[in-house]
Amino acid sequence: MPHSYRNPIPTVDILIELLDRPHRPIVLIERLHPPHGWAIPGGFVDYGESVAAAACREAQEETGLGVELIDLLAVYSDPSRDSRQHTISTVFIAAAAGDPQAGDDAKALGIFESWQLPSQLCFDHDQILRDYWRYRHYGLRPRLS
C-alpha cells in the first residue's frame, strides 16, 4: 500500500539516570541550535531503526554514555509540542555510569537533581520532566491524553 501523505516525525528522548552519583541525577543538554535552551537528550528515529536502537544511539552521540534502557515513560505526540513540525516522541528511562560529555550539537551538558532543574526547557520537556519525577517518586504514570 503506497503511503504518500505527510506523517508526523518519530523521535526519541532519553532520561538518563547516572547510577554512580548521589540521588541518581539525570543528564540534560543545552542546545547549540534553535530553539535554544535545555533539553532531554534525543533525536530523530532513522528509517530502518527501532526506537530502542535510536535511543541508545542518540544517548551515545549526545552524552558519550553507553546506556541501558530501563523503562518506557510514555509517548508524547501533541501536535504543538514542537513548533517546527509535528513530532511523536517515545520517551525512555535509561541507566548509565561515568562522566557524560557533550556532543557536537550541544553548547553545554548538565547533571541535575529534581529540585534544581534549569528554567529554560525546550519543547514540552518541562512536562516530560514533571511526568518523569512524578513517576520516579510516586510510581504514577503519565495520563494518556
Place this chain on the structure above:
Amino acid sequence: MPHSYRNPIPTVDILIELLDRPHRPIVLIERLHPPHGWAIPGGFVDYGESVAAAACREAQEETGLGVELIDLLAVYSDPSRDSRQHTISTVFIAAAAGDPQAGDDAKALGIFESWQLPSQLCFDHDQILRDYWRYRHYGLRPRLS
C-alpha cells in the same frame, strides 16, 4: 530545521477490551486488503493528530465503538514488523462496551478470549498479543529491545 529524509511511519493499534462480556474479551479484525489475516484494530497517525486521538478515531472507524484509553502497552518498531514499510506502532489498551461492527476495511470482525485467538495474524500482532496477555494476566510489561 527542515527535515527531508525518509522517516518511519507512525501508527497506532488498540487492544479493545469489551467490559460488558464474560472474560473481558478483545476485538480483532479480519483484513479486507492485503496482507490478509487477522489484526488488532489500528492505522496511521495523521499529521496534526496525537497518538491518543488517532487510537480513538481508528477504534471508532474499524469497530464502531467509542473507546476509553486505559494504558499504554508498548511501542513496536522493529523495521521488519511490516514488510511493506517501516512503521512504529504505539499500542494502547482500551475499554469499550456494546456491539462492535466491522468497518469498511474489514472482511469480518471477531471477539476473542486469550485461549481462542485466530491462527493467521498479520504483521507482528502475534507478538503484541502474547505481550498483551502476559501483561494482563501477570502484570509483566514487554521487554524494551
